[in-house]
Amino acid sequence: MSLSIETRAGIRIPSVVAVGFLALLSACAAWAQEDSQTREAAPGRDSMRQPHRVAQAISYPHEVVTLLTHSSPGSGSDLFLRELARRLGPQMGVDFVVEHVPGGGGARAMSRLANARPDGSVFYAATPSFIFTSLLSRPANTFRDLEPLINVFFDQEVVYTRSDGPFETFAQVIDSARAGRGRWGAASPGSLERQALERLRVAADVRAAIVTHDGGGDLILNVLNGTLDIGVGEAQEIRSQLESGNLRLLAVFSDARLPELPQIPTVRELGYDIVVTKFRGLMGPPGLSPEIVGAWEREVRQVLDDPEYRSSFSQAMLTPAFMGQADFTRFIDGFASDTEAFLRDTGVIR
């Protein structure tokens, strides 16, 4: 089996041949002298102990794997997929193709995936929006028709205000909303950011207008020009404003302080038990084989340790948050039921 894979990949990419050949050699060597060699070569240690798994890692059953996204080129999902593909491609011996399937907030991409063969040749970049779309309208296929594969990152949601404004701490924002009326901004009405603020308003028991926008841009402007007290958004959207000192971070909605921003408290430690997680993972067609799932779990876990990749995603303010299929499935179920409850509470769906 391994031989045929080697020649197949060899026709396409020479570097893959080299890597595959070396791994094969070391695997044979390990097989022969299992005991003496297992403790060397730390990164490949696991695979050396189990030579048949090495063959699996290299023998991903497809040369071309399509990654779908419903977002436009240049968007967060597009950049996520392309960076991931660039690192995973050589490692898995696979050519990744990123394909944009716009329309219906992910409805078309979901249909395409739900009707694809679960052979591991096509996956979909999952973010909270495909769950929102599934709950808000009646698309032909919903997230329930897809199979969670893995989660890769969390995109952190942060609370920010303008630097020359009246607020220096998160507590001041809450106090001001308690004394009078807060003006809080979130990106779009059916968004995680709005969900975070609605929950904060209830938890803190204050009066605040939660103003939603058409996207991140006009929200940032309305925070900068003082129309709003605070805004909530993804950390990477406001990077340039943070660097130039026009905006100030007050808190993050993560479950622990971020390593990149150790001085910024979490909302939870400030006394409101609210954690929102914008996940970035992959979904597949229903019925993926355990081999495919296992290959992805192993490969993605490994690529997240790549120091070069590490520096590139931490610069984009992404937190690695690997979840295998079992964990990710539980996570998606929990996320969907939380979201559904929120949408019912706010009267968006009945």
Added chain:
Amino acid sequence: MDAVLQGLEMLVSTPIGLAAVAGVAWGILGGALPGISPSISMALLLPFTYGMEPNSAIVLLASTYIGAEYGGSIPAILIRTPGTNAAAATVLDGYAMKQRGQGGEALGISLYSGVIGGFIGLLMLVLLTRPLANLALAFTPMSYFALGVLGLSVIASLAGPSILKGLAAGLLGLMVATVGTDPVSGVPRFTFGRPELLDGIAPILVMVGLFAVSELFRQAGARAWSAVGGEATRIRFPGSRLRRRLVKPQLIGTSIGTVEGVIPGAGGTIASFLSYNEARRWSKFRDEFGKGSPEGIAAPEAANNTVASTALVPLLSFGIPGSNSAAILLGGLLVHGLLPGPRLFTENGDAVVGLYTGLFVANLSLLALGSLILPVCLWLVNRSRALLMAFIYALIFSGVYTINSSLFDVGLVLAAGAAGVVMRLVGLPILPAVLGVVLGFLVESNYRRSLLLSAGDHSIFLEDPIAVGLLTAAALFIAGSLGTRMWLAVRREGATASAER
């Protein structure tokens, strides 16, 4: 001065010149295809730029935007199909000139005005980035609401003979704009469970349907198709006399375009409609508007090409994309590790100089490429009527289908076309409906945002100076147009009375 030299050096030492020409060519093509918006043309190109050198990649994308904003006017003039949202205003007088057999002149005027608008826009971008950025910051939800109302006030003067029918058509447009996700609560409205309608009905679909498809339906019903007149297939640039006449509308277009381009979310469509209206107001030949006035092409075309440059102001100075096209350019910058914002100018000054130089070349090549492409387009539309109709149907529906690969969108365009035929039969003007569709969401979402901020108190609109200014202007426009209408009516009655006597 150093920057100019640096720009020249980059021009000869890097491929940015080539990128600018290529971007404009691609942009004109994308803009001219109905349905392919500037942002889609850019999005299609974006993955190819990932492997390019950063300066060329950014110039390529920005030039595509410029080319596309111009390209939209070609089908607007020749086949009554706005290729882009912003070209809708050009349809009015452009297609009228084409029907009079002056297609070559109309195309010449739009290209000439577009290039002038592009250069002035670039000048504004280079010289006034900082003050213009502050202007963008000053726009609150209240100001956006007032801006939308100002846009809608154009209905008063462009409603055609009956103001009531104009208002009815405007309302129809506003109703279409309510389809989609509620801007404040997120509740899906009038979507009937169709995910395609969650984002609302795209204005370009309505425009293509109302303007172009309804025209196709109407022509299909014409009894005999006249033979094609031997129209000249050459474009004609305006002569010196006409050029002098065009100075005023172009000035109006570029000033409005400069301001609107800077304000995120406003964009080229409002700019071109407002400029069209102002050009008409200040023209010596007001009666020609709508019947093929050169000024009616020059003003909107100058405006939307100015917008293509000044729309970069909020992106470059804050890192905030003001439109879909700017958002894609932002993606392009991020891929290459360039973070737009205040520090871009100090830390990546050469990227900015490269971009400005590229945009200069792009506007120059717009003139050259336009002159090359337009005769071909003119030749195309001078084929026999049967061939032309089939070609336009294919062009429109393939273009519309491409946006989301969705047959649902094609159905929407057909429905809008049928609605357009009915509107023509009962004498409802199309323009107010289009304005309603374009501005409905802007007006509604910002009105509700403002009231959310003030807990329902309308006086918040009076506390915002920009909103007060814009609302006053809108009120004056409406009062002025109604006054003129009444005065004209009285005079006409007087004239008939004296004729009878």
